[in-house]
Amino acid sequence: MIIDCHGHYTTAPKQLEEWRNKQIAGIKDPSVMPKPAELKISDDDIRETIVNNQLRLMKERGNDLTLFSPRASFMAHHIGDFQVSSTWAAICNELCFRVSQLFPEHFVPVAMLPQSPGVDPKTCIPELVKCVEQYGCVGINLNPDPSGGHWKEPPLTDRHWYPIYEKMVEYDIPAMIHVSTSCNPAFHTTGAHYLNADTTAFMQLIQGDLFKDFPTLRFLIPHGGGAVPYHWGRFRGLAQEMKRPLLDTHVMNNVFFDTCVYHQPGIDLLNTVIPVKNVLFASEMIGAVRGIDPTTGHYYDDTKKYIDASKILSPEDKHQIFEANTRRVFPRLDARLKQQGR
Ligand SMILES: [Zn+2]
Numbered sequence: 001m002i003i004d005c006h007g008h009y010t011t012a013p014k015q016l017e018e019w020r021n022k023q024i025a026g027i028k029d030p031s032v033m034p035k036p037a038e039l040k041i042s043d044d045d046i047r048e049t050i051v052n053n054q055l056r057l058m059k060e061r062g063n064d065l066t067l068f069s070p071r072a073s074f075m076a077h078h079i080g081d082f083q084v085s086s087t088w089a090a091i092c093n094e095l096c097f098r099v100s101q102l103f104p105e106h107f108v109p110v111a112m113l114p115q116s117p118g119v120d121p122k123t124c125i126p127e128l129v130k131c132v133e134q135y136g137c138v139g140i141n142l143n144p145d146p147s148g149g150h151w152k153e154p155p156l157t158d159r160h161w162y163p164i165y166e167k168m169v170e171y172d173i174p175a176m177i178h179v180s181t182s183c184n185p186a187f188h189t190t191g192a193h194y195l196n197a198d199t200t201a202f203m204q205l206i207q208g209d210l211f212k213d214f215p216t217l218r219f220l221i222p223h224g225g226g227a228v229p230y231h232w233g234r235f236r237g238l239a240q241e242m243k244r245p246l247l248d249t250h251v252m253n254n255v256f257f258d259t260c261v262y263h264q265p266g267i268d269l270l271n272t273v274i275p276v277k278n279v280l281f282a283s284e285m286i287g288a289v290r291g292i293d294p295t296t297g298h299y300y301d302d303t304k305k306y307i308d309a310s311k312i313l314s315p316e317d318k319h320q321i322f323e324a325n326t327r328r329v330f331p332r333l334d335a336r337l338k339q340q341g342r
Pocket residue numbers: 006008072178222284287
């Protein structure tokens with residue numbers, strides 16, 4: 001089976017964006033604040049946006065299943081207060097749940113959290129519980145910078161985040177470290193802020209001792225781990241100078257990278273440097289980079305092609321990356337697939 005562990009509902013019906021724009025207008029003028037019930041999206045609306053987009057490409061590319069979360073750039077946790085984020089997260093998570101109900105063989109939901117800058121992350125717990133228990137979410141997306149590019153929260157190793165980690169451990173779910181839109185003009189959202197956050201999160205984990213407190217906690221760092229694989233020697237050397245343990249034991253039992261790297265040399269580097277057990281297949285389709293690479297004639301984000309073409313990975317390695325690692329890192333996904341006889 002080919003499992004893509006990183007997909008977002010980037011093609012949601014336009015009513016969603018219209019409702020969000022009204023909600024944002026309602027922050028300044030409460031008289032125009034829309035109610036959640038004013039958002040009308042039918043099952044047919046959802047089917048149309050999936051069948052013609054993600055599912056079409058999955059079938060063309062040979063991907064069987066996608067872990068599906070709300071559009072990351074639309075999380076925009078920096079907008080409004082906790083109440084605004086809470087209402088918005090509930091709406092977006094319910095939509096991904098409905099996608100998973102309509103296409104149970106192809107989509108499994110992952111939740112966004114109602115984070116808000118400066119607000120205690122424990123406020124996210126009720127939404128997290130609902131998403132796991134009622135919607136069957138198998139993981140969460142955790143934003144280390146809900147300020148949107150200004151980095152005001154403490155590092156991920158700080159006790160600030162522990163309420164979320166305690167719940168993750170209880171449910172045995174991983175978190176993908178995923179920022180949202182940058183409202184800092186110095187950082188392009190997908191070209192800089194996302195990759196910066198991936199790299200930043202990994203360095204925070206090296207500096208701290210988080211996995212001593214939570215030995216089973218698991219993080220998925222997307223976009224191939226940002227700059228981490230390319231600069232592996234720097235991270236190993238820094239850890240050594242900082243008298244940290246070897247990265248193999250210090251972080252690499254708990255941290256995983258996806259394959260959202262959009263060219264063959266990048267994928268080959270990832271798989272040369274990072275152990276196979278730490279790599280999970282993903283494309284983040286339909287996402288940040290939607291075009292066709294003129295040098296190959298293929299979509300940049302058709303990452304299955306790069307794994308298929310890899311001369312570094314054995315067939316068994318490829319099976320680990322396409323399926324087995326993801327089932328291990330997402331035990332609730334594994335259980336759900338077993339229930340389906342897969
Ligand atoms: Zn993403």
